[in-house]
Amino acid sequence: MAPRTLFDKIWDSHVVETLPDKTAILYIDRHLVHEVTSPQAFEGLRLSGRRLRHPDATIAVVDHNVPTSDRTQPIEEAESRNQIETLERNVKEFGVPYFPLLSARQGIVHVVGPEQGISLPGMTIVCGDSHTSTHGAMGALAFGIGTSEVEHVMATQTILQKPAKNMKVVVEGQVGPGVTAKDIMLAIIGHIGTAGGTGHVIEFAGSAIRELDMAGRMTICNMSIEAGARAGLVAPDETTFEYVRGRPFAPKGEGFDEAVAYWKTLAADEGAHYDRVVELRAEDITPVLTWGTSPETVIPVTGTVPDPAAEADPGKRAQMQRMLDYMGLEAGQKIAGTPVDVVFIGSCTNSRIEDLRAAAAIAAGRKVAEGVRAMIVPGSGIVKAQAEEEGLDKVFLEAGFEWREAGCSMCLGMNPDRLTPGQRCASTSNRNFEGRQGPGGRTHLLSPAMAAAAAVTGCLTDVRELI
């Protein structure tokens, strides 16, 4: 057999059948369900009289819509409440395992899956959410699907798909101080663009990726979709196996050893073919952030806002100008020192315990600048409890941050956590699209440490000045 990539191996082991036009019926090991993209799928099953084939391969949580404030009170927004109640009726009717709002295990679906050992190496994992790519950090093939496909997976435990192309992004070397997984990934997206990975599955490799803990790898794979890729992957290794060991839904005892033996066979073969390879040097990556309304508008925090006049293509020039107008920035201005109104630390990109520790290290002994609202939204109830055990909540509260309940929150503003028009936000989330965090809101994407630095100085700041 020809040498195969990690993606090829996971793909091959899940093909039930290949149809005449090369479309595969691909078996799905884990289906993660949340309240926003599932109601129409459950309704479809009901209308066609179909059953949900494998409730025991499915897990449901509420995350997108949920309030991150006091949860002992009824949910105020009627439509949000309806969506949550609809999910609760559906999981009961179809027998789907579910972590309800008041469970300690509730949280953002992409934090919960790995945390519970539900997402495992070598698996195929889908969810009606584009950031399903996060689970690729486990060495699993994980991608976002639309609601029609959610229904297809519910009914058949498969999806129809043609194989993706293989892309490898290699980051060799050692990153400097203040440079995190978020900076590495933003640098990659800045380099290849938001359509740079279209049609491909990206495998992240190289010593700088190997060195990352699982949280860092999840941050990287999470934003693969921002590079247009179908999925992101990191080959499972000892870091992965140690992370999985002992998690509630992971294999136990001899089963675990058997699983590890299998997982070790997944890494790409010597000489495996990649359709595209991109290489970056870790030493060249500095703390970065975005200036515009596309995740590819990445500049070093020490840099200046680019000038549309330097862009030759008139369409692109007009789009850059529109971004500057929307963001309230001037061409050529230094990005550091730009005042912020809100700091959001959370989202499926950066809400794990490691992210909160990084933010707390900057916040400790400092105060949130006057006039800045700074929020910490842990990724799950488990993350929140762990942080409280470590005393991080006290660090944040003493510094003047809000310490909130788990959910997607201001990453997409479906719940009451929203920017108001014109507000500028330093955000650890994944998208800076116009209106993403609230109509008229202005988002700068950056790492948790950089977000904390912005909170305590009141402006976009090079975190290296505070460490």
Next chain:
Amino acid sequence: MDKFTVLSAVAAPLPEENIDTDKIIPARFLKTTKRTGLGVHAFDSMRYREDGSENPDFVLNQEPYRKAEILITYDNLGCGSSREHAPWALLDFGIRCVIAPSFADIFHNNCFKNGILPIVLPHDVCTQLMEDARMGGNARLTIDLPRQVVVRPDGTEVPFNVDPLRRKLLLEGLDDIGQTLQHEKEITTFEERRSKAQPWIPRIVLD
């Protein structure tokens, strides 16, 4: 799902790259439990001003484009979120065909699942079609899926490619679950084989 065969309709030009799914339908409108009714919110931030009134500069607020059934844009249409609410909003507005030099993968897929035909054509051809579309009410484009051509107002034809399986499903208006369930025996065989080979794969069962 409605069949897609031949569509002769007004096309709206929207000459932008990277139109993301948040732009097509912002997250705050995703609280519905239905597929219909989202058309009024399609392109909300471009279509309406802050006071809720229509933005007269936006193409879909202008005649004849209020009745557009075809939308032409530049690269990477539908990037961002996997929300199927994006094609649902387009469909509810009346859009049945989108034309661009490139699409984001999930959006591209979601269009087919809802009877919207996404057509990939080179950038300069999209520019030509946008110029056709700017000729106003008489400038209808015809999308002929059986023959796989776009017929321009002057009668010239632009061929396009489409995946044969997806073309068949669109022409017949079929959803693919029924088709996959015809392979249920193979799915069951696969499951049995795997549970023997990898018995350690845990089932998710809550106490």
